[in-house]
Amino acid sequence: MTAVAVIGAAGRMGRATVDAVEAAGDLTLSASIGRNDDLVAGLEGADVAVVMTGPEGVDDIVATCVEQGVHAVVGTTGWTGPGLAKVRAALEKSPSTGVLLAPNFALGAVLLMRFAAEAAKHFESVEVVELHHPNKADAPSGTARHTAEQIAAARREAGVGPSPDATTASLDGARGADVEGVRVHSVRLRGLVAHEEVLLGGPGEQLTIRHDSFDRISFMPGVLLAVRQIANRPGLVQGLEHYL
Amino acid sequence: MTAVAVIGAAGRMGRATVDAVEAAGDLTLSASIGRNDDLVAGLEGADVAVVMTGPEGVDDIVATCVEQGVHAVVGTTGWTGPGLAKVRAALEKSPSTGVLLAPNFALGAVLLMRFAAEAAKHFESVEVVELHHPNKADAPSGTARHTAEQIAAARREAGVGPSPDATTASLDGARGADVEGVRVHSVRLRGLVAHEEVLLGGPGEQLTIRHDSFDRISFMPGVLLAVRQIANRPGLVQGLEHYL
Amino acid sequence: MTAVAVIGAAGRMGRATVDAVEAAGDLTLSASIGRNDDLVAGLEGADVAVVMTGPEGVDDIVATCVEQGVHAVVGTTGWTGPGLAKVRAALEKSPSTGVLLAPNFALGAVLLMRFAAEAAKHFESVEVVELHHPNKADAPSGTARHTAEQIAAARREAGVGPSPDATTASLDGARGADVEGVRVHSVRLRGLVAHEEVLLGGPGEQLTIRHDSFDRISFMPGVLLAVRQIANRPGLVQGLEHYL
Amino acid sequence: MTAVAVIGAAGRMGRATVDAVEAAGDLTLSASIGRNDDLVAGLEGADVAVVMTGPEGVDDIVATCVEQGVHAVVGTTGWTGPGLAKVRAALEKSPSTGVLLAPNFALGAVLLMRFAAEAAKHFESVEVVELHHPNKADAPSGTARHTAEQIAAARREAGVGPSPDATTASLDGARGADVEGVRVHSVRLRGLVAHEEVLLGGPGEQLTIRHDSFDRISFMPGVLLAVRQIANRPGLVQGLEHYL
Structure with a gap:
């Protein structure tokens, strides 16, 4: 069983992710993390984090996941050069952790x-x-x-x-x-x-x-596929196409 | 049998019209008129003229048809205000004649x-x-x-x-x-x-x-429909939609 | 204000109709009628009934609406000859009432x-x-x-x-x-x-x-259009196309 | 310059192939072969044959090409087991020759x-x-x-x-x-x-x-691509997809 923490769980994509994880027989939901929750505490026991927040501060969120050794599947868009640099720096210290940035999971x-x-x-x-x-x-x-x-x-x-x-x-x-x-x-x-x-x-x-x-549930098969594979994909990957 | 003169018979649309008229059992081709032919002589014996020329001088061509009492089905585009006025003036003197200007016969x-x-x-x-x-x-x-x-x-x-x-x-x-x-x-x-x-x-x-x-033969059913109906549509009509 | 009773209000189409009526400024919801409710009592004060039930017994429901002088906009499908005859018989005794049977309101x-x-x-x-x-x-x-x-x-x-x-x-x-x-x-x-x-x-x-x-809300503009016009359309009409 | 013989040159696909070969700067048409022409004589000097005949006897035609050491690009459809066996037998004796059977060259x-x-x-x-x-x-x-x-x-x-x-x-x-x-x-x-x-x-x-x-010229880029590559593809290949 892979333990999954959903960050940004109150948004529409976050809620759809929570539902999809709960419905999957091989995954277990370890935490639903909202804006005001303690991130490090929430990541406790998680193998993979799914990040579905708004763009603001997402680089810090992902860097924190990496520092905790939690793989991050990220649907948030609007990444900038400095944000990417922050994530790359975190990955250098934790080279077996994987980060997937995907603008579209369908x-x-x-x-x-x-x-x-x-x-x-x-x-x-x-x-x-x-x-x-x-x-x-x-x-x-x-x-x-x-x-x-x-x-x-x-x-x-x-x-x-x-x-x-x-x-x-x-x-x-x-x-x-x-x-x-x-x-x-x-x-x-x-x-x-x-x-x-x-x-x-x-x-x-x-x-x-x-x-x-037609519906945001179209993103869920792609999110789950990424959650299941990310442990074998260390480092930074941009685009779900690299997982197919 | 309706007698049809094709003006602009050497162009691609003109040639397709000649073929379509010749293939129609209820129509007969009275003349194929090119750039250097005498227009008035060519209109002799025609009931309807199909005009498929370039834009230059088309107003004079259509006015001449009207003056000869020959209905005009016109596929030429690029009409201007003065050109239309010339045709309307000719129609005033020959009110039972019909002119159809159609940018698209499909x-x-x-x-x-x-x-x-x-x-x-x-x-x-x-x-x-x-x-x-x-x-x-x-x-x-x-x-x-x-x-x-x-x-x-x-x-x-x-x-x-x-x-x-x-x-x-x-x-x-x-x-x-x-x-x-x-x-x-x-x-x-x-x-x-x-x-x-x-x-x-x-x-x-x-x-x-x-x-x-897919092919300019798509215009021919509309051209033939107009040739068959124009005797009952005196005056100036713009757009084949008024014939359907 | 037109008063509207929704029959079959617990189904998916019925609930969407209730929402649409409540959101319309010129309509008021007089009753939400379910399977176990008294139909005649529920129609009290209604100008128009919207019928979104299953096919079973719908002919009796519509006949009752007509007997109460309530116009009926009907989305239920699966009508049979005997069912239609029952509605026609009711309309003969109440000729100013309208019934619209529409298989598709989009x-x-x-x-x-x-x-x-x-x-x-x-x-x-x-x-x-x-x-x-x-x-x-x-x-x-x-x-x-x-x-x-x-x-x-x-x-x-x-x-x-x-x-x-x-x-x-x-x-x-x-x-x-x-x-x-x-x-x-x-x-x-x-x-x-x-x-x-x-x-x-x-x-x-x-x-x-x-x-x-893409969504059953696509039916609501057609339902509301019918509710607004049915008072001027006495008798039995089949198909929303007659209202456009 | 690759020398190309077109077999079935009188058919519509054959004529289109002749035109396409003649228009290609790196190819030369060595022969246009019809139903009544001597096949072996026609293949003289050809590097590649393009076969665009009807299904009847096509297996013998392709086997003859192989026996003459001429690669065969084949658009004819309707192949049967015995026909394929005949071609495979010929290829065994001439293993450096290529045959491509393609039902669709677009x-x-x-x-x-x-x-x-x-x-x-x-x-x-x-x-x-x-x-x-x-x-x-x-x-x-x-x-x-x-x-x-x-x-x-x-x-x-x-x-x-x-x-x-x-x-x-x-x-x-x-x-x-x-x-x-x-x-x-x-x-x-x-x-x-x-x-x-x-x-x-x-x-x-x-x-x-x-x-x-929209037009059979859509097959010509695929035919020419096959003509240019077949020398590097000995043996029997079915489907142009293997060349892309």
Whole structure:
């Protein structure tokens, strides 16, 4: 039985994690830790911590986990250079501990990213469309931006040139945002949750890869997979794709 | 038997029209008229002219058809105010003649536009995505812009407010072009022909209407439908939707 | 203020209706009626009843509403000939009362059905794909079956022949179910809610109309629209499309 | 310069291959071989043969290529056990020669198949939808059937159980064809070419991978890729996926 402490247990992702851990036969919940709880005491007896807090102070939280020898599966986003440096410094003193930073735990989103980067080497054209509910503050989404960066890196490495585009007359914004040469379009619609589509085109054919997140329970299989594997993955890993 | 003259018969749309007229049992081709042919002589004996020329001088061509009492089904785009005035003046002297100006003869594209305008009155959010081959010079496409305008007009008339959008941090262009308050996104991909999608969202639901043009033969059923009906539609009509 | 009684208030649709009525400024909840409550007493003071019960005994419930002069907006499905006859008999004695039987209150689903029937007159080919969660017992869904029937009726009326199909060698089931000559395909996938797609094809083009229900709150705008309009719609009406 | 002989050069795929070879700077067309031409004479001077004939006699054609030491890239489908045995026997005597049998040369179709098999290990549910023009004789398509078999094999190997399905009342055919436990649905629509979609579902999420072939030129990049690599791939290979 792996003992799991959930940090940020009062938030929506935290509560979903608590439920998922309690429902898993091979895991046991050692603590539900909120904002005002003592972190070091809460980590007592835990093998793995799942961190689902807001961005503020998350670097200290993860560093503390590492200092206590507790592996950390982290869903919090918004990491900065100094924050990462703090975690790396802690890991140097505890090299057998693992930290996974994952912006998206949905298996489908992770597979989409990997497939898109692989396919983008073989197609002349590629663009990204992401679609979310209209209460979202940022456009494009972090996941879409990350997808576009992965695609751009794969194309550079494979020596594939830019997607062709003969546009000479355009309304402002029609052709989307430019993320390292990959066009990204953000749709906002009431009723949606989180959706992403990668469109690839070559002579006479199109390949489309789409992921739909309908509910945050879609993140739980990825969280549990990480909890089960992290003991074998010491050091800092960024992106759940490295676990698949 | 309705006698049909095709003007602009050497272009790709013109040739497709010639083939379609010749294949129709109830129509007969009276003339194939090119750039250097005598227009008045060519219209001799024609009931209907199908005009598939470039924009230059098209107003004079259509006015001449009207003066000869020949109905005109016009696929040429890029009409200006003075051009329209010239056609209206000719129609005043020949009030039983019909002129149809249609930017898109694909039945599916026309139905999409009508359905989108109707549905947009009932949904909180609406956006348009159009997708074309990468040799296209303008973004958004004329059809997508026209669709967005029709949607905007329907929403104004029904008293529906703007689509909600909480975006505060955005990369340039991510949220698309603004056409009378409707967001329009233009994708360019090798392999595509001409595709348009209207996305509508309300609490807990989405309605999507999509049209794909794979081949210019998709325009022919609409052209023939117009040729068969125009005798009963005197005066100037803009948009094939009025014929359905 | 219109007074609304919700019958079947303990079910999931019933609870959602109670919440929606309470949140609407122009409606007031006069009663939440469950299985063991006195129906006639519960209808006291109500202008409109919303019926969200199971199929058993629903004909008696609706007949009682009519006898009390209370309009009935009914989401319960599975109506039979004898049940409908009972409601019609009650309406004969109370001709100013309205009854609406609607298998689907999502505005998008109703619009899809109407648009599909209209478009199906203009296209050579049409098929329906419906996609639902894997706990659903029936295939195709009632909504998809109803959609196919509406399409078939529109094509018969317009004199459109059957969709072309040259299949000579087929695995059992590959070409879907045959609903009055319209092929219907049922997909079952974990994670989905309720989705329906109508695909129409003609030479060189495709028109696709898709509806996604992500959440049962998508039914509430249609329920409230019906509650507000039913006083002006005496007699028996089947399908929310007649209210749009 | 690699010298290429095209066998079946009068068919539509054969002509497209001839055009593609002639347009490629690093390839030269050594022969266009039709039904009545002498095969051995035609293969003279060729490094690689591209075989785009009908199924009848294709095993003898490929065996002859191998006997002449000419690598064979084969798009002909409908291979049988005895036919394969004949080719294997020829390869035993000429072990440095390569034969590639590929039912689909579109890179996107090959990637779809590979991604679908990989993803199907991680999702509870998976189904396949293929869509083609209505002149197609077989349902499901060979490519869709092959995709479903690859998915089924990947799931067996990963120990994933069957997709959940609670259907108890069904119209005949609604749930599609059963290919080794994977449901496959075949849509036939005027206007379409060849399209395939794999739908994967897990709790709260969906992953969709779709390939569209709009034109047979989509096969040419895959054919040329095979022509360029086959000298390094001796023996019999089935499926272009092994070349990517």
